[in-house]
Amino acid sequence: MKFVSTRELRNRPGYVRKLVQKEDLVLTANGKPIAMLLGIKDEDVEETARAVRQARAQRALSQIRKEAARRGLDKVSPEFVDAIIRDVRSKRKA
Helix, strand or coil, X not given: CEEEEXXXXXXXXXXXXXXXXXXXXXXXXXXXXXEEECCXXXXXXXXXXXXXHHHHHHHHHXXXXXXXXXXCHHHCCHHHHHHHHHHHHHHHHC
């Protein structure tokens, strides 16, 4: 994967356009990654966007599960969770 600076994108957009058709690029600002550029075709826009959103959701879920395991919450029973939810809901109604 190649890295391209925002300056290079601004100064050489045609070059970057050719690069992104060959491989995915990481866009950087001040040497730090800020975005990914993915080459796509007109007919693939929606499918690619859906795949990216799904990958982001899976990554977020994985991070949530890791944090739950770190805090020991992965061992909490569904019954305990249901009891907490019932308790909170009953307090809201009052």
